Amino acid sequence: xxxxxxxxxxxxWRKTRKPAQIRRxxxxxxxxxxxxxxLDAEGLDALSMRRVAQELDTGPASLYAHVANKEELxxxxxxxxxxxxxxxxxxxxxxxxxxRAYSLEVYRVLNRHADVARAALxxxxxxxxxxxxxxxxxxxxxxxxxxxxxxxxxxxxxxxxLIGDAYEGSVHVSRLRASEMTSPEEYFTxxxxxxxxxxxxxxxxxxxxxxxxxxxxxxxxxxxxxRFGLELMxxxxxxxxx
Amino acid sequence: xxxxxxxxxxxxWRKTRKPAQIRRxxxxxxxxxxxxxxLDAEGLDALSMRRVAQELDTGPASLYAHVANKEELxxxxxxxxxxxxxxxxxxxxxxxxxxRAYSLEVYRVLNRHADVARAALxxxxxxxxxxxxxxxxxxxxxxxxxxxxxxxxxxxxxxxxLIGDAYEGSVHVSRLRASEMTSPEEYFTxxxxxxxxxxxxxxxxxxxxxxxxxxxxxxxxxxxxxRFGLELMxxxxxxxxx
DNA sequence: ACCTGAACACCGTTCAAGT
DNA sequence: ACCTGAACACCGTTCAAGT
Numbered sequence: 209x210x211x212x213x214x215x216x217x218x219x220x221w222r223k224t225r226k227p228a229q230i231r232r233x234x235x236x237x238x239x240x241x242x243x244x245x246x247l248d249a250e251g252l253d254a255l256s257m258r259r260v261a262q263e264l265d266t267g268p269a270s271l272y273a274h275v276a277n278k279e280e281l282x283x284x285x286x287x288x289x290x291x292x293x294x295x296x297x298x299x300x301x302x303x304x305x306x307x308r309a310y311s312l313e314v315y316r317v318l319n320r321h322a323d324v325a326r327a328a329l330x331x332x333x334x335x336x337x338x339x340x341x342x343x344x345x346x347x348x349x350x351x352x353x354x355x356x357x358x359x360x361x362x363x364x365x366x367x368x369x370l371i372g373d374a375y376e377g378s379v380h381v382s383r384l385r386a387s388e389m390t391s392p393e394e395y396f397t398x399x400x401x402x403x404x405x406x407x408x409x410x411x412x413x414x415x416x417x418x419x420x421x422x423x424x425x426x427x428x429x430x431x432x433x434x435r436f437g438l439e440l441m442x443x444x445x446x447x448x449x450x
Numbered sequence: 451x452x453x454x455x456x457x458x459x460x461x462x463w464r465k466t467r468k469p470a471q472i473r474r475x476x477x478x479x480x481x482x483x484x485x486x487x488x489l490d491a492e493g494l495d496a497l498s499m500r501r502v503a504q505e506l507d508t509g510p511a512s513l514y515a516h517v518a519n520k521e522e523l524x525x526x527x528x529x530x531x532x533x534x535x536x537x538x539x540x541x542x543x544x545x546x547x548x549x550r551a552y553s554l555e556v557y558r559v560l561n562r563h564a565d566v567a568r569a570a571l572x573x574x575x576x577x578x579x580x581x582x583x584x585x586x587x588x589x590x591x592x593x594x595x596x597x598x599x600x601x602x603x604x605x606x607x608x609x610x611x612l613i614g615d616a617y618e619g620s621v622h623v624s625r626l627r628a629s630e631m632t633s634p635e636e637y638f639t640x641x642x643x644x645x646x647x648x649x650x651x652x653x654x655x656x657x658x659x660x661x662x663x664x665x666x667x668x669x670x671x672x673x674x675x676x677r678f679g680l681e682l683m684x685x686x687x688x689x690x691x692x
Numbered sequence: 693a694c695c696t697g698a699a700c701a702c703c704g705t706t707c708a709a710g711t
Numbered sequence: 712a713c714c715t716g717a718a719c720a721c722c723g724t725t726c727a728a729g730t
Contacts, residue, residue: 232714257704266714268704273713278704329571329617334648339657346667347659356666364670365679372614375571406576415581417589424598425588428606437607443689444682474695499723508695510723515694520723 232266236274239264240284244321247285251382252323257281282327287335289324292317295344300351303449304442307348311370311438314341315431318374322381325374342367353450362445369441373434380430400426474508478516481506482526486563489527493624494565499523524569529577531566534559537586542593545691546684549590553612553680556583557673560616564623567616584609595692604687611683615676622672642668 242263246255257278261268275281293313299306318325342363349359384395407422418425428436484505489497499520503510517523535555541548560567584605591601626637649664660667670678 234714256702258702267716269706269716270714272705329614329621331621334645339652339660343657343660346663350659350663356663357669360663360667361670361675361678362682363667364675365682368614368618368679369611372571372610372617375614375617376610379571403576410581415585417592418581418585421588421592421598421602425602425605427599428603433603433606436603437610440604440607440683440686440690443686444684447685447689448682476695498721500721509697511697511725512695514724 232264232270234264234266234270234274236284239271239274239281240288243281243285244288244324247323247327248321251385252326252378253382255282255285255323279331283331283335286324286328286331287337289317289321290335290337290341292320293337293341295340298344298348298351300348300353303348303352304446307345307366307445308438308442310341310345311366314370315374315434318370319377322378325371325378328371329375349445354448355450358448362448366441366445369437373437377430396429474506474512476506476508476512476516478526481513481516481523482530485523485527486530486566489565489569490563493627494568494620495624497524497527497565525577528566528570529579531559531563532577532579532583534562535579535583537582540586540590540593542590542595545590545594546688549587549608549687550680550684552583552587553608554677556612557616557676560612561619564620567613567620570613571617591687596690597692600690604690608683608687611679615679619672638671 239260242260243255246259246263257271258268260281261271264270271281275284295310295313296306318328345366346359346363349362350356354362380395380399383399384392387395387398389395389398404422404426407419407425410419412419481502484502485497488501488505499513500510502523503513506512513523517526535552537552538548560570587608588601588605591604592598596604622637622641625641626634629637629640631637631640646664646668649661649667652661654661
């Protein structure tokens, strides 16, 4: 009879293959969750079907029972992230403030999961949470009195701006990841001085304005740029509000 | 002695390897040109180092003598495309018209090489032609009287808008390519009716505004959307012009 | 300096076979 | 219905060897 001692560890040369009856309990949610974890930790380039499967202790083929293909997985991950967007009660009398707050909320959510924007722009989102956000913005513009056609265009262009900016930001995040730097600030200053150094080597007679204003060109950081562009759009929208 | 007849075709079982002396005459320009050709014909997904090498009748390793890696190749292809942008003489008294015309020119050039935008947004362009375009816009804004800091932000945001829109367009082009449709118009109507059909299945009580205005939401095509967003930005810029 | 074949360490997806 | 191993047809990049 065996003793009641602690179980002996499995010897390393034994391939501890679980019996076929104990199957992995996969599910779409689990796969999406795992995908997001890989995305957050190591970026879009690391997010492969094989990698997600590995993380779930199975082979890549197993995923295809729950997800049509990689594109669908990315869409699902993206919509999961959009679920983090918190929306207030609509108040059309304060439409501009609310649109600004909404945009900053999206900015923060997308930047929290840097690389997800790289997946977003490549697809036409029709997920639950994407619709929720769209309904909020579109409803706000209509209730504030904008004609439906113009409101549709405003929604479309604002969304493009939010995702486009996040995409650009994600490029920097993946460069930060690739470099050995730790803080975003360190990366930002390193990047800015690198650009500035390059600009200083340019022929002044061909690019007088760029070379002459290097410091102005690299002054603003990502969030300042985002806010400036956002105000450009909001002012443009305002001037089309009856 | 051999006859003077027509040369006999090479038998298919003979591997007609050219003698090692006749080396391929590669060059960076040739590689970039070939890359662009593949991109235009079959899209970004088809543009691989191996494919370009194949097109040039050589192995993928040969490219690395002229190009650091795939990223550099994409940057070079992108800047080659930007070289097609034609710029007028700057006339600051007509800055808004000129900025509009410039934007439409960029729109057309980027859409002519659909997928190149997908390569652009992923990199920080420092090429010759990218600088040329930047100098034009920045100089125009400065000469029109805008303070350097604001002009830098306007340049940055306008560029993001142009590339972001082109990127979005390229997604549709690659879907058009994947489908069996021939004309962009056919694709656009198919896409619009598909979206409309999907929206009609949504629960009305949760998304009243979106479901209630389906036709307004899908009415505008790509260029209309682009122009609307452009005017939003130009108006915003104008209101910051002293 | 430029070019090459072979190799390395990866991909997404399919398919027949299992439960 | 769900899961699996093996295979297919691809990737980008490196490296030692050639000229």
